[in-house]
Amino acid sequence: MVVQPDTIIRSDRKTLSVSIDPLGRLTVRAPKRCSEERIFAFLQEKEAWISKHKRQREGAGARLPSENLDGFTFLLLGKEHTVSLVSGAKIGYDGENLRLFVPRESSRERLVRWLKENAKRILREVTAQTARRMGVAYKSVSISSAKTRWGSCSGDNAVRYSFRLLYAPKEVLEYVVVHELAHTKHKNHSAAFWDEVKRYEPAYKQKRKWLKDNAILMEIF
Ligand SMILES: [Zn+2]
Known part of the structure; x- marks a missing residue:
């Protein structure tokens, strides 16, 4: 060759x-x-x-979507879901059979909107719970379309996640939440920062590895 x-x-x-x-x-x-x-x-x-x-x-x-989303499979909270295009106006979700029914019209835009709404709901909830567990405070939670980072925490503790974090298994998503909340105490990646992460997420190395190995997911939508 x-x-x-x-x-x-x-x-x-x-x-x-x-x-x-x-x-x-x-x-x-x-x-x-x-x-x-x-x-x-x-x-x-x-x-x-x-x-x-x-x-x-x-x-x-091969896991990236083509123009026509019908039959496209992708990870949602770490589980392989299949998209079926349907007529109608609303997205239907069948969690038991891991299927998503997406309107044929503007399917991509609708699906992205649906992913963002769910990312917001789930990440707000997990962030609130995790902050209580870690005894830290944050300013707000927002959702971005970032393709280069899963999450961030600003100087004034506004936490932001890429909606694409919704593709990761729940425990990986939870690691990112712990990571960003640990930044409310340490604005760097010092040894003290990683100690804080480890305290609330002992298996954090495996989860970081998952995110690295699956960076291709950042390219979906
Ligand atoms: Zn960081």
Whole structure:
């Protein structure tokens, strides 16, 4: 197999490196005067690593929605749900059979709105409960469409979550809530901050790993 990079970025660096983004695009970083031959020889050496990662990423990419949402399956609170397009005006949810009935008209917009409403309801509730458990106070809870972060906590303790956090299992979502609320005490990621997180979420490392491994979910909608 001949490996073709999608992007080559040249800079003052001394060594070659290769990375694959969540959509499976291959980026090579190379020294300014590095020859094409050297880049291709380097990619050839890395072929096994690249094809393994590409396969993994392509598997994950298949989880992204196409134009037509009918039959699309995606995680909702960590459980695989299936979308069926229907005529009608309201979204129907069948929690027992893990199915979502979405109006055919503007299906994507309606589904996103529904996800945001539910994210708001659930995250408000979990944040209030968790804050009581941790003995901390926060200013407000809001929902964003962020694709690069699951949550944040501002200087004045306004907590914000991406509605996409709703894709994660409940216990992972709860970890993000603990993480953001721990920022009401520590405005950094110091050892003291992580001690606080660990106190209320002993298995936090596994949950962080889940979010990292499933970063592709950030690309849904
Ligand atoms: Zn943080």
